[in-house]
Amino acid sequence: MKTIKEPARDIPVRAEADVLVVGGGPAGIMAAEAAAGDGLRVMLVESRGFLGGNLTIGLPILGFLGRKGNQIIEGSAQRFIDRLRARGAASEHRPCKNHMSLTIIDEEEVKRTALEIMEEKGVEVLLYTFFADAIREGDAVKGVVVESKAGREAILAKTVIDCTGDGDVAFRAGVECRKGDAEGGMQPPTLMFCMKGVDVQRLRDAIVGHPDVYDMDVMPPEQFRTGKFITVGLRTQIRQAQAAGYRIPVARTILITGLADDEIWVNMTRVSGVDSTRPESYTYGEIEGRKQIYEIARYLREFVPGFADARIEKVAPFMGIRESRVIVGRYVLTAEDIIACRRFGDAIAVAGYPVDIHHAKGGDCTMHFCDDSYDIPYRCLLPERVAGLLVAGRCSSMNHEAMASTRVMSTCMALGEAAGRAARLALKAGVQPADLDVEALRAELRATGAYLG
Known part of the structure; x- marks a missing residue:
């Protein structure tokens, strides 16, 4: 490939944050909301001109309910639905045989409500701002480089949460990432x-x-x-x-x-x-x-x-991606974990959506159901050997089959909330997210309404 040499230059630092969330989709909205508080400066950068990500493409939210009909996604995700419902912009959670549950939402009200929450929580939002690179010093992420019409700038942060859906920050920070099945095939996207x-x-x-x-x-x-x-x-x-x-x-x-x-x-x-x-x-x-x-x-x-x-x-304003990059974290969730309804001592979310694979080369879907629900451990949000970084949403640490289950928006919202609360609690305790007392995180999640089984 032909190359050119880019001259070295100084990049202005636009801001210094305590917590920086990259990506304003289902996970990013919840992460920014949960990270805000305790006097922290929380920022959220998003490449599009609105927040919401896959919440805005016309798909319903699947998986708020588990296989037995009980609600397993609560906390901030449910409060978001409550706000929509108060405006007539969301349905009830209806049981659905294939999809565990079905929640219809109005995509335009999602954009409005997400921005309202960010304003209420004091989160600084930058739209039309593209992630370009990770700033890494030693084994720690110290911020990101962004591109916008203002040019190339840096945002420094004590903790970065990658909610890009594609593991962009983690990948540029040198975290090991994988794509798709054994042959690299990924589930095909949909334009709703x-x-x-x-x-x-x-x-x-x-x-x-x-x-x-x-x-x-x-x-x-x-x-x-x-x-x-x-x-x-x-x-x-x-x-x-x-x-x-x-x-x-x-x-x-x-x-x-x-x-x-x-x-x-x-x-x-x-x-x-x-x-x-x-x-x-x-x-x-x-x-x-x-x-x-x-x-x-x-x-x-x-x-x-x-x-x-x-x-x-x-x-829909853009094609909905089912699968792309995922990180290899401290634990890689597998389909066997899901089908066996495995429980983890460091669980920070519970999910119930089945393994639902739309095959890379087309043809019919393959679905594998679990008898109940399953846990997602905190370690799935933690990259190996990189400090100062959490990864939440469909690019968290799961293999191809497991990601076919956890990719749904309700689960991504729960993972985002856990990452945001972990970032805030770690800063408060003066430790890295990987060294956080997981029981303290689980206690706060429960105290604020999340369901952990």
């Missing part, structure tokens, strides 16, 4: 879109009244009679469309009711081979995903009841 003008009652009646025609994947008919739902199935309709020449990238029709009565969000685009850490690959995914949207909408109008007069109302 919303259709309005859907006759949802007609869709309900078809699913409930004609199960022999509208085949649903292990979904009981009562799932669709009332309330919010996800359809997973209608395989016959896809086969009919494909026989008629339609190019449908998935084997199942996946439809999600919105907050409005005539609104359906569609989760059916898939672009295999996308690597969100490579801009040319991510760009290809966005372009191909937009092409797929119009073919899928055409299919729905022609083959699925209730869609004949529906129109595309909006498209």
